Amino acid sequence: MSAPSLRLVGLRKRFGRRVALDGIDLDLEGAGLVGIVGPDGAGKTTLLRAIAGLLEIEAERASVLGVDLREDVRALKARTGYVPQAFSLQPELSIRENLAFTARLHRLGDREFATRSADLLERTSLAPFADRPAGALSGGMKQKLAVANALLPEPDLLILDEPTAGVDVVARAEIREILDERRRETLILLATSYVEEAAACDRLVYLDAGRVVAEGSPDALCEGIGLGIYRLWGDAPETLARAARELAFVEAVTTGARFARVEASLAQAPDEGEVLEVLGAIDGLRLAERADLDLEATLVALARRGAGRETA
Secondary structure: OOOOOEEEEEEEEEEOOEEEEEEEEEEEOOOEEEEEEOOOOOOHHHHHHHHOOOOOOEOOEEEEOOEEOOOOOHHHHOOEEEEOOOOOOOOOOEHHHHHHHHHHHOOOOHHHHHHHHHHHHHHOOOHHHOOOEHHHOOHHHHHHHHHHHHHOOOOOEEEEEOOOOOOOHHHHHHHHHHHHHHOOOOEEEEEOOOHHHHHOOOEEEEEEOOEEEEEEOHHHHHHHOOEEEEEEEEOOHHHHHHHHHOOOOEEEEEEOOOEEEEEEEOOOOOOHHHHHHHHHOOOOEEEEEEEOOOHHHHHHHHHHHHHHHHHO
16 A cells, blocks of 8 residues: 555544543554554553544544545445454354354355355364354354454454453464464554564554553564663572662662562663673672563563653
8 A cells, every 4th residue: 555554643532531542643554463552541442443433533634544534434344354352243143154244244255255264264273163153152262253254354454452362372373373474465453462462563552541652663662662671690689679779770670589670771871881880789699680671571661651650
């Protein structure tokens, strides 16, 4: 697509007096897997529902697949697959019947439906259970059916709200494999609480209090968080942690069985050699070492800073 697939400027959504989305600016272009992450109550579900054309919103600009979210969105819904958190398919219909119902809504021909449904049922390992009522499926099977159903019309935009929450490891891997294949041709928006899923995304959008706080590739988010991670080894990690918390450049400290883990603000810390020298002067320390900054630490730091802003 030559034009951006999704462009939001100043998007807002209120529920009564509560502000759920507070001026979202977001620009996404072409296919790819985009993770929507952030703490509970950050606005992830509301944002996804707004992008799917399910909510009335306010915005300076709100275009998704060339459709204005403030106007008639039927053309957008025809090109969008949506998997909400709660299972929303017909429980009394079988797997095959649910897919056939969706096929009729999208006016798929019999041959096209047969080919697509057979492929999706095979990929999700649901083929042996195609005649089982959806209401009798396990949680993981329901989620796989929901994903298969959303993919059946081969949408240009696929929106998934925590599709693997509470799902067993095998089902989660199958869903992730399907999304990994589709990301080359479809814009996929995935709200997730799993760090490994977020790390596999092409781009992440971090929400907090209804605003986009940070965005970029997982590596870019880690580089932009401005943290250095250090481990302090010793016989009394709690004692080392208490001493480290007194240092001006230390943002957070946690303890394990054998070491204290220190997060240093790069904006306030001296260079790495001086940091190690200062940490090395702590009584009872046997070894101070630099550790890698991973995505989990980055997301936790973003959440902690968001909580600090809210408290302030």
